[in-house]
Amino acid sequence: MTSIDDTDRENVLTAVEELLPELQEFVGDLVAERSVLGDEAGAQAVVRDRLEALDLSVRELNADDVDGIRDHPEFSDTGHSYESRSNLVAERSGTGEGRSLVFNGHVDVVPENDREKWSFDPFSGAVEDGRILGRGASDMKGGVGAMIFALAALDRAGVTLQGDLAIETVIEEEAGGFGGSLATALAGPAAGGAYDAVVIPEPTDFDMWIANDGVSYFRVTVEGKSAHAARTDDGVNAAAKLYPIFQALSELHDERKTSVHDPLFEQWYDQTVSLNLGSIHAGEWPSSVPDEATLEARISHAPAETREHIHTVVEETVREAADDPWFDEHPPTVEWFGWRGSSAKISTDEPIIHAVQDVMGTMNGESQPKGFPGGIDSRFFVNYADTPAICFGPGAHNIHGTDEFLPVDELERITKAYALLAMEWCGYEEDE
Ligand SMILES: [Zn+2]
Structure with missing residues (x-):
């Protein structure tokens, strides 16, 4: 009326x-x-x-x-x-x-x-x-x-x-x-x-x-150790060190899409939130062991969550995935950068x-x-x-x-x- x-x-x-x-x-x-x-x-x-x-x-x-x-x-x-x-x-x-x-x-x-x-x-x-x-x-x-x-x-x-x-x-x-x-x-x-x-x-x-969901961008950086390809095992491949972190973040996406729900979003989208692993970079040359690897990603959070909470979840996920001795001396870093929206x-x-x-x-x-x-x-x-x-x-x-x-x-x-x-x-x- x-x-x-x-x-x-x-x-x-x-x-x-x-x-x-x-x-x-x-x-x-x-x-x-x-x-x-x-x-x-x-x-x-x-x-x-x-x-x-x-x-x-x-x-x-x-x-x-x-x-x-x-x-x-x-x-x-x-x-x-x-x-x-x-x-x-x-x-x-x-x-x-x-x-x-x-x-x-x-x-x-x-x-x-x-x-x-x-x-x-x-x-x-x-x-x-x-x-x-x-x-x-x-x-x-x-x-x-x-x-x-x-x-x-x-x-x-x-x-x-x-x-x-x-x-x-x-x-x-x-x-x-x-x-x-x-x-x-x-x-x-x-x-x-x-x-x-x-x-x-x-x-x-x-x-x-x-x-609307909130949005944050983050970058994970992992250190390795460079070496000539003929002596690959003298180096530490940063891409290989990044891999378990990539896997853990990928699992975090799967876990969040089944556990975080807001009916307003799911009337038309399959899920309320997402974590997109957007870009990966490691190494400069086929004959060198990469000494650094980075992953840039976008994570969203539902209106019922806070940005602080989602940042903590990501940082803990990265820390837990970095569980081999190399990381004791070379912990991965997580930076929040660029565009972010509430x-x-x-x-x-x-x-x-x-x-x-x-x-x-x-x-x-x-x-x-x-x-x-x-x-x-x-x-x-x-x-x-x-x-x-x-x-x-x-x-x-x-x-x-x-x-x-x-x-x-x-x-x-x-x-x-x-x-x-x-x-x-x-x-x-x-x-x-
Ligand atoms: Zn527009």
């Missing part, structure tokens, strides 16, 4: 349909900007123009202007300066009574990789056979277009929201979101305080991600979840709450801004792969859902 009047609902849905050609063009323009990490400015300029056309004043929120962000436990340096790389925040004040809502979308995309493997220009942005083509169409420039045009449709239908609505477009989500959504989450609304809910248009196929989870009773389900119900659809087995920007709002945040968006079509696209009918449907969600969540008044 929703609180939206039937006539108002029809007016807003009609407004979305009327705006659809313009929306497709906007998403196409956004896709045409190759906004990979570090190069988000062109896409942000396209967004800014559109927001200003909606009479919104656009605030630039740069990570360098957020006090203490570099000391924040969630921050990692991506190696790219924040100069000319601002997030955009546009706020539309409501009439004062309703709940506030943020739509937060990232404008960065992952690289296209080998262009030759694509069957169309990866930055085409063209619409063909009912699909918008190109990198980011689905993840998530379509969603960014939808959240902006949801507001345009409300304006067109003469609907004024009671609660405040903010639109944020952020950088570097694909690299971890540190100078992006972490910055906007820490900065909060211009007027201070906190928003009442955040919706992120990740391609969730109209379901909701309301939880886990997050909101209650399935959160009103924003019910609001999405109510709205999808009126569109003959449904939306299931799920857990995502990796880092998503919603964690910043949940963990550091005391704000319930969900990901909710259209389908994922070849995202991060070749031939990414977004069906126009999904773009239309998610734009309608966002417009109705804003009315349902914030409350509204009709203009006289």
